[in-house]
Every structure is written in C-alpha cells, then in structure tokens.
Amino acid sequence: MTDKVDQYYDVALSLVKTCGNLISEHINGCKSFVLKSCDIDLVTEIDKKVEDTLVGGLSKAFPDHKFIGEESVADGTKGELTDSPTWIIDPVDGTMNFVHGFPHSSISVGLTINKEPVVGIIYNPILGQMFTAKKGQGAFLNETQIHVSQVKEFATALVTFEAGTSRDPERFKAVLENYKILVSKGHGVRTLGSAALNMAMVALGGADAYFEFGIHAWDVAAGTVLVREAGGVVIDPAGGPFDILSRRILSASTMELAEEISKNIVQFYPERD
Template sequence: MSNLDECYETVIELVKESGQLIRENICKQKNILIKSCDVDLVTETDRQVEKLLIDGISAKFPEHKFIGEETTAETNKKVTLTDDPTWIIDPVDGTMNFVHSLPHTCISIALWIDKIAEIGIVYNPVLEQFFTARKGKGAFLNGKPIHVSQETELQKALIMNELGTCRDPEKLRITIDNLTTLTPLIHGTRSLGSAALNMCMVAMGGADVNYEFGIHAWDVAAGDLIVREAGGVCIDPAGGNFDIMSRRVLCASTMPLAQKVAKVLTQYYPERD
C-alpha cells in the first residue's frame, strides 16, 4: 500500500486521543459488565475506545476492515482474517487491571495486510509507555529504538506468563504444571496482567520470554510485530510457526531460547479465534 505513512500518522493521533479516555477514567468508578465468565470483564471505556478508533480510521480509510475485541464479543461470531487491510484492536488490554486502577493497561492496535503485520502500536497512557513498530523499520518506546536482550540461556531467562481469564480446569492445571516445570530452570517469572505489555517487555529487553495459551488475535497482533522489529521471535508454543488465530503465542529474545522453552512446555490447544 502506498498510503502506509498516512495510516500510521492517522492511527498515532487516534491512539493518543483514545489514551486520554483511559487516563481520565482509570481511577474513577467503572460501569462493569461480564462477558464470558466472572473474570472476563468489559467497561464503558473499552467500548468508547474501540468506537473512537474504528470511527476515526473508517472516516479516513472506508475500505479497511476491523477485528475488535468488543465488537466481536457483542456479535458472538467467529472472526475472519483476510488479505484485506485489517485493523486488529484491543481497546483496553488489561481490563481487569483497569477495573482495579492498576496502571498496567494499554491500547493495542495493529494493521495487517495480506495476513502480515505492517503497523503495531501498544500504548499505556497511565505510565506513558508508547511502543510502536512498522515492518522493516524497527521498534520504538517513546520514539527511542528498543531491542531484545539476546539472551539464549534458559537458566538466565526472565519469563512473562498469565493465568488469563479462562477458568477451565484443564487449562488451569496445565498453566500451573508449566510454572512448576519452568521455575527451577529459569531466573524467574513475572506477570503484568496484559498480554500486549508482556510482549513489549520482551521487545524492550526487560524480559526474555513471554508465552500464553488462550489469548486472542487482538491481544498479540501488535506485540508480534513490535517483538520481531526489536530483533526477537514469535513462534507457536510447540515450536512451529506463529499463527495469530491459534490463541497461542511464545515470543522470545532469540530462537534458541524460544525453542528451549517450547521443549519443556505442556501444550494446551484452545478453540481457535
């Protein structure tokens, strides 16, 4: 596309505007609704941010398509990623954090064309962390280049992971089993409560690995590009190619480290997006 520069400039301004909604409302009383289970939450801010982004982009690029978390939840339909220019949006990644006024929450938005990520933005407006990437142009935090740690050794790795919102007993068992297996082998584990921010921690070198089962396309669409443009890798947790619709992700500073983690993980295969 010849207008990727225009797409990037447009979405940057819309994300900044959307971030103000999160910043203004994070410490206020929220109107909370439950989606699929007691811990899968949505607030009015989630919906306002998604609407602002979709309306703003549609006004400029009416032919573009969208995969939005809240729109998908409301229609209860399976999402489809085509070759058409498609914006994949998580308006508030870390809604549970947002509900509790914990400042690790963000907007995640990516433009995919021909099923390839071209633009990725993750913005935490509370802590003013603005992660950006464009294909082939590197990754940045607040305008400064970022790079992965380049760690290759499992015993030196700091690993990000989440329990997630799913309370399926089998998924919980596998999550705990993996933590039990990994803990003696690594430096440590951390969790921010946001899949997108966890991936950005790998991109900036603050962590070495992030893996999660049960995420959705909108959780990882931007983080995938940001990690790769920072010099890292994104693969399937079993060691194969990353599939954005699989609801499975493993990103790492290096391929050797990613494969070492994949070899010890017990796998979980949720229903695809």
C-alpha cells in the same frame, strides 16, 4: 506500499493518543464494569468507547479497511482475517488491571496486510509508554529505538506469563504445570496482566520471553510487530510458525531461547478463532 503503511500508521497513532485520554482519566481505577464469559472476564464502557473511536476514525480515513475488535467480536460480530488491510484492536488490554487501578493497561492496535502484521501500536497512557513499530522500520518506546535482550538460555530468562480468564480445567492444569516449570527452570516469572504489555516488555528487553495459551488475535497482533522489529522472534509454543488465529503464542529475545522454552513447557490447544 511503505508510503501507504506510513499513512495508515500516522492516522492510527493520532487516534490512539486521543483514546489514551479516556483511560488516563481513570488512573485510580474504573469501578463500573460488566461480566462477559465469567466473573474474571470484564468489560467497561471505556473499552467500548475506545473501540468505537478507533474503528470510527479509521473507517472514515480508510473506508475499504477491515476490522477485528475484541468488543465487537464479543457482541457477536464475526472477525475474519483476509488479505485486505485489517485493523486488529484491543481497546483496553488489561481490563482487570484497569478496573482495579493497577497501572498496566494498554490500547493495542495492529494492522495486517495479506494476513501479515505490519504495524503495531501499544499505548499505556497511565505510565506514558508509547510502543510503536512498522515492518522493516524498527521498534520504539516514546520514539527511542528499542531492542530485545539477546538472552539465549532458559535458566537466565525472565519470562512473563498469564493465568488468563478461562476456567477450562485442562487449560488451568496446563497453567499450573507451566508455572512450576518456569519457577524451577527459569530465572524469574512476571505477570503484568496484559498480553500486549508482556510482549512490549520482550521488545524492550525488560523480559526475555512471553508465552500464553488462550489469547486472541487482538491481544498479540501489535505485539508481534513490535517484538520482531526489536529483533526478537514470535513462534507457536510447540516450535512451529506463528498463526495469529491459533490463540497460542511464544515470543522471545532469541530463537535459541524460544526453542528451549517450547521443549520444556506443557502444551495446550484451545479452539482457534
């Protein structure tokens, strides 16, 4: 199985590097976009080109593999997670950043086998950050191995956190309450505008935790492998096992920190994918 995963990873990494050129050509922003679910949920032609390139290349190399992609799901394709090797793709995670030229956008590619994340690639081509991980083989930034911070207490934790694109009143209420909790109980709060990069920062040790309600599998599939291979934990925000289709996630440097955060934050349960 390891040899097969290595082969899958090598093909995906080559494609991700190629797609990075599409993003880095727009270092000052991409002003051509359309709206999806609301006026802050955006998609550009680059999103579609990157996803088409990744799915096309991986399909050619591995015809029996399955795919769940953000833009294909948005266009009406049903994303189903089975035991088959399944690529879970966010072509531009952080589209709002990409549109404005804020340099925190990434290509996020995760692979699940038997519904378990085993490969994660997160690439921010504008800043030249290539985060990679394979199950059992460690996590890396530009080929240098990385590790989580080992912070165990909420009071000394730097937490990444997102408002998200949903305008749901109940979710918005939970976001505001949790922001107050983070400011009052934590060491600091950061918002990168990309779930994948938030998780990459936890893996790197630059942030100590990240949680969000309302994300999708393509936002966190790659980051889950990265955080776990860097020595961190990924669980449900209420403290149970992580479910990649639940649209809920809490990742942290240590289980102690994850459990303390889960006991303090306000919970919200969006509709599952």
